[in-house]
Amino acid sequence: IKRAKITNKRLASIVRRCAAFSPEERFADAAAVKKALLETDGRKQKRLARLFGAAALALFSLCAGFTVGRYTGFLSPPAIVDRVQFAEPLIERAVRVQLGKDESEPITGEDLLAVREIYVFGNEVSKTDEAFTDGLGGWLRDTPRGELTTLEDVRMLPNLEVLYVNYQTLTDISPASELRYLTTVSLRSTFVEDISALSGMKQLNNVCLFDTHVSDMSALGSYPALHSLDIGRTPITSLSVLPDIAGLRVLLLHQTQLASLDGIERFSHLEQLDLRRSMLSDLSPLLSLPHLQAISIDESMRGAAKALESPPFEIKYE
Known part of the structure; x- marks a missing residue:
């Protein structure tokens, strides 16, 4: 081949x-x-x-x-964050404490839906009210009055249940009228005079108006769940200004200028009563309260207490 x-x-x-x-x-x-x-x-x-x-x-x-x-x-450009703006720095701080967010983290409208409580005393904020239990009698004795002037920010907290705003120059609480889930309101040591914004609060059960300028208590009659009320050191001089509150169990009248306890029988479900520094000389109307368990008084009222002889309730000297 x-x-x-x-x-x-x-x-x-x-x-x-x-x-x-x-x-x-x-x-x-x-x-x-x-x-x-x-x-x-x-x-x-x-x-x-x-x-x-x-x-x-x-x-x-x-x-x-x-x-x-x-x-x-x-x-791509960063996504736009729905960051809310607060009118009052104190409210923002109180909200951040509840959410566990520092100042560098944005707060969104969705975040605010989770806020159930805010606690402010003077210029201090807290996660709970425990830090403020003693008020000006404890570690806060030298704290200056807070400069909170509006509650406008609470409109952004639709699920708020506890509004604790104490020792402020605050006078107007009208924005709180939108908080339909409130159970506790404390306006202790503020300049508030009008509480009509809280009218009709169906779940409100604990109200503190101690050391405020409130004299018209009529709105209290629209709280069907109210069982604890503090109206100590307010301008009232007679229990006649209080509406009937069927479920009231605890009433604090300390440091008031009441002339007498006439009308106390209307609150037949009362269990605890605070009369310290009220200067009352006659405690006999308390014998008409069938469920009363204990009263708190001071030494200046010891004579009035002895006049009751053997009352069916405990007398505490504080």
Whole structure:
């Protein structure tokens, strides 16, 4: 059989190398053979270059697309946060304490839905009211009166249940009228005169008006759940200003200027009564209260207490 002659010297050399007996003389692998074959023809080289150029362009485009998609989050503008603004720094601080957020973290409208309580005393805020239990008689004795002038911010707290705002220059509580879930309101030592904004609060059961300027107590009659009321050191001089409150269990009248206890029999469910520093000389009307368990008085009223002889309730001297 006559062997075909390979005219292309370069190709002939490749064939001989492929058939070489010694491994050192042969191509290392198929890739090396392919490379040698492609280099045998200049036109093939040009065509191959164009092919590889097109492939390289396609690969670059693919990589670029992947990169843009992968890092879109870094290139896009940051999402807009629904950050709320407060009118009163004290309210904002009280809210941040409840949410556990520091000043660098934004507060959103959704965050505010979780706020159930706020506690403010002077310029101090707290997670609970425990820190303020002793009022000005404890560690807060030298604290300045807070400068809270509006409760406008509480409109953003629709689920608020406890509003504790004490020792402030506050006079107007009208924004609180929108807080339909309130159970406890403490306005102790504020300049508030009008509590009509709290009228009709169906769940309100604990109200503190101690050391306020409130003299019109009529709104209290619209709280069907009210069982604890503190109206100590208010301008009242007679129990006649109090509406009938069927479920009242605890009544604090300390440091009032009551002329007498006439009318106390209307609160037949009373269990505890605070009369300290009220200067009352006749406690006999208390004998008309069938559920009364204990009263608190001071030493100046010891004579009036002894006149009761053997009352059915406990007398505490404080």
